[in-house]
Amino acid sequence: MEILVKTFEELTKQELYEILQLRSEVFVVEQDCVYQDLDGKDQKALHVFAKKNGRFAAYSRIFKPGDYFTEASIGRVLVKKCDRKYGYGQKIMKASIKAIQNNFNQKDIHISAQLYLKKFYESLGFNQVGEEYLEDGIPHIAMIKN
Template sequence: MLTDNIHFHWARLENLSGSQFHAIMLARQTVFIGEQRFCCPDADDHDLHSWHLTALHEGKLAAYLRVVDPGEKYPEPAIGRVLTTQAYRRTGLGKHIMQVAIDKLAELYPGESIRISAQSHLQTFYENFGFTVVGAEYWEEGVPHIEMLYTPPV
């Protein structure tokens, strides 16, 4: 399987090298601006207050997400900017990186919920991890979104 030799790496922005941050931003721009046609800047101040999780295959960025610190965007930690690069789609890597993030958040913030702002068409994907919709659908950058919350099992 393509994802057998995936290496996950957690880092704060200040601990990423210039080339690591460049690879992350290139992937985010390719997916969100190039492929999905979002017209707003992808980089924002939340990057400064986040853990950045990369999935590398043979040194290349295959998937990415960030975890925004609790109290920065929402009261809970927030997973966002979830992406799998084109070459690694439909390999299960998106599910894998989400599970790595959920597991890490259980260590960092035991018992805390996790909030996401998900593209509506991905609702079932996130529900499979235990996220539930909390609120009405809204539009962001021309794409319908929903807020979802994961509450860890007791």
């Protein structure tokens, strides 16, 4: 598996298309959630993605402090459904954390996590802060890693 980190400008048209296709596949179709994925923030993000045999298997986008939350942040974390049994969620998150440390020199990381993934994110060192809330009709919690 190959993990890449690219700015919006560095993404090829094909990579951008595959990212948007995969985000739509997971967040809109699979989770049956109508929301505005194209939020104008992709241009500020670093895009972290894993390719397996030349195709996208996992993805996230990361932000420096102040671009999304006060702290550096990770969002749009996903693993393609057929690849979820291989531990790629852990791999893409660890690569995202490392990319934040390498590119932004930050250790504090904020995420808006879907509630059902709380234990997964806790296994990576994130802790819940605040109460549960709805985001696009899905229960979420704020989590911080220091």
